[in-house]
Amino acid sequence: MAPGTVLVTSGTGKTGHRVCERLVARGVRVRSGSRSGGALFDWADATTWGPALHGVDAAYVAYYPDLAAPGSQDAMRLFGRIAAASGVHRIVLLSGRGEPEAARAESALRESCPDLTVVRAAFFAQNFSEGAMVEGVLAGTVAFPGGEIAEPWLDVDDLADIVLHALTEDGHAAQTYELTGPRLLTFAEVTAELSRATGREIRYVPVSGAQYAEMLTQYGMAAPEAEWLAGLFTTLLDGHNASTTDGVKQVLGREPRDFAEFARDAAAAGDWHV
Incomplete structure (x- = not known):
């Protein structure tokens, strides 16, 4: 049965x-739900969660900055309690594939929401068209x-x-x-697909975790957050996720969309127009 009202966090x-x-x-x-516009919802301010959940039947939960981030378990445990008290009967949680800390945050939310549905995602193709790697694609060099x-x-x-x-x-509970x-595609193979789609040479430049953290700080990210994020990426890209499901x-x-199809569509939509 379709829900009456759905809260979409983030x-x-x-x-x-x-x-x-x-x-x-x-x-x-x-x-x-967002920090500006729509319904006020801020993961950094738990006082906004209850009002946003009031009268809601279901929720899609995308935790910011990441479900593997420090503090996520406490946040999920509290969010689950508020959601349960508000009468929310269906929750879908975005999680990361192969992230032990994220799995613990899943369990924390499941304490109050036993029918929780979890979607554990691999890296997004759209990171190259909407995320942090867009500038690298536009510049012709993706460092990661x-x-x-x-x-x-x-x-x-x-x-x-x-x-x-x-x-x-129905049928997706728990x-x-x-x-x-x-x-499976390596970063070099990804940039080759992007080159074919855009008609421009785009190359991959491998960097260490420490080098990537330094790059992030140069873009204005605080050093602790940059070091944590670089550490997460190097952990996820150690080979344990190198398989398909x-x-x-x-x-x-149906089969999932291939990266080449994504790249062709994004190029046709002008996502990388220089």
């Missing part, structure tokens, strides 16, 4: 705005601590389709879905 984010669009198209009432490790890049539109199903259809794209097909009944 409703203006990479995944959140896509989920909002799909829910609206399905005719579901949506409460888009990925080495020669392959990653099964996931299209965010596939993720949003799955979240829509989990929020509006399920955990591991979501990947259809094939059938999670997308399990839910949607």
Whole structure:
């Protein structure tokens, strides 16, 4: 049975705005939570959570800055208690694939929400068109601590389709879905796909975690946050996630979108227009 009202936390984010669009198209009432505009919701201010959850039947939870970040377990435990007290009966949580700290945060939320649906995602293909690596693509050089490790890049539109199903259809309670794209690509192979799609040479430059953290601080990120983020990336790209799953097909009944298809569409849409 479709929910009456759905709260989408981080409703203006990479995944959140896509989920909002799909829910609206399905005719579901949506409460888009953000720090500015829509319904006030701020992960750094727990006093905003209760009002945002009031009268809500279901919620899509995308924790900022990341479910593996320090403090996420306490935040999920408190959010779960508030959601349960508010009568929220269905929650879909965005998590990271192969992140032990994120798995512990999942468990903290599940304490109050035993029917929690978890979607554990691989790295997003859209990181190259909407995320931190856009500037590198535009400049023709993508620097990242990925080495020669392959990653099964996931299209965010596939993720949003799955979240829509989990929020509006039965059969997904207490399920955990591991979501990947259809094939493994190294960063060098990714930039080769981007080069073909854009008609420009884009190359990959491997850097160490420490070098990447230094780059982030040069862009204005605080040193502790930069070091944590670089450490997370190097941990995730140590090879333990270098495999694909059938999670997308399990839910949607079709194969996931390939990175090459994403790159062609993004280029055609002008995402990398110089």
